[in-house]
Amino acid sequence: TSATTGQPCVALAHPNGGSVEVQLHGATVTSFKTSSGNDVLFLSEKAVFNGAKAIRGGIPLVFPQFGQPDKAMPSHGVARTATWSLSEEEGEPAVEGHVKANFVLGHSEETLAKWPHSFSLRYEVDLGADVLSVTLHVTNPGEEAFDFQALLHTYLTVPEIEGAKVNGFQNVQYIDQLENNESFKDERPQADFTREVDRIYAGEIGDVGVVGGTTVTNSCEKTAPGAAEVCVPVDVVLWNPWIAKAKSLGDFGDEEYHKMVCIEPGIVSKSHSIAPGETFSLKQVITA
Numbered sequence: 001t002s003a004t005t006g007q008p009c010v011a012l013a014h015p016n017g018g019s020v021e022v023q024l025h026g027a028t029v030t031s032f033k034t035s036s037g038n039d040v041l042f043l044s045e046k047a048v049f050n051g052a053k054a055i056r057g058g059i060p061l062v063f064p065q066f067g068q069p070d071k072a073m074p075s076h077g078v079a080r081t082a083t084w085s086l087s088e089e090e091g092e093p094a095v096e097g098h099v100k101a102n103f104v105l106g107h108s109e110e111t112l113a114k115w116p117h118s119f120s121l122r123y124e125v126d127l128g129a130d131v132l133s134v135t136l137h138v139t140n141p142g143e144e145a146f147d148f149q150a151l152l153h154t155y156l157t158v159p160e161i162e163g164a165k166v167n168g169f170q171n172v173q174y175i176d177q178l179e180n181n182e183s184f185k186d187e188r189p190q191a192d193f194t195r196e197v198d199r200i201y202a203g204e205i206g207d208v209g210v211v212g213g214t215t216v217t218n219s220c221e222k223t224a225p226g227a228a229e230v231c232v233p234v235d236v237v238l239w240n241p242w243i244a245k246a247k248s249l250g251d252f253g254d255e256e257y258h259k260m261v262c263i264e265p266g267i268v269s270k271s272h273s274i275a276p277g278e279t280f281s282l283k284q285v286i287t288a
């Protein structure tokens with residue numbers, strides 16, 4: 001049981017003093033502490049840990065929809081509020097000097113009632129020396145293809161959002177979710193924050209980093225039985241709710257927007273079709 005959430009969790013400890021905590025609720029990573037004890041991930045003081053609501057902070061998992069294009073399903077899908085299981089299967093072996101845990105979630109009566117497709121998710125959480133890698137594997141175990149979106153909704157801690165700068169988006173097209181989903185190109189060498197930001201940067205994006213802080217490396221691969229791996233371009237959502245939106249969120253403190261930024265890799269600017277037997281693996285490496 002987590003001392004923070006009072007809910008079932010899995011804790012990983014690295015020999016260098018770093019640690020990670022993963023809630024079975026949503027397989028949400030709620031803490032990633034470096035060897036110096038600083039938490040790289042933001043977790044709201046108002047987050048609700050009732051085993052039902054999505055956790056406000058850490059790394060909620062968004063699947064199979066981003067936002068709520070399908071009104072029959074909850075916003076951001078069914079994975080972030082489902083109870084996951086710790087997997088007995090090892091999966092890929094941990095890199096030497098790393099500690100690792102795997103989590104699994106499949107369709108259930110509850111998910112089928114909201115979204116009528118069978119799926120199999122595996123989530124690998126791998127802690128190295130001040131580096132956390134998380135990989136969400138989406139497999140279609142069924143007999144028909146389905147469309148989906150997936151995203152790692154990472155909340156990073158920043159010392160102060162006013163003055164914070166984020167690298168990695170120069171000359172990248174983005175969809176502005178605050179401007180009727182119109183597309184623009186970001187020409188700035190660094191993104192900064194002076195008001196609410198809610199953008200889907202779409203296409204070829206390299207590493208994204210908070211200047212003087214955390215770097216996030218993103219990738220996605222599609223594998224099919226008997227076929228070569230294919231790279232899938234990863235979109236990155238950049239989000240800070242700023243003043244009014246912060247006030248409107250019941251599980252987020254009015255002033256907490258100062259202390260966080262979401263850098264969220266995903267495949268969300270369009271839906272992806274996944275054929276029977278195929279797997280999409282969406283990976284994020286967070287370097288403190």
Ligand code: BG6
Nearest residue numbers: 054075076153177198237239264
């Ligand atoms: C971001 C979206 O990924 O998630 C925002 O781009 C949204 O539009 C935010 O407000 C938080 O979503 P939720 O459902 O966790 O409040």
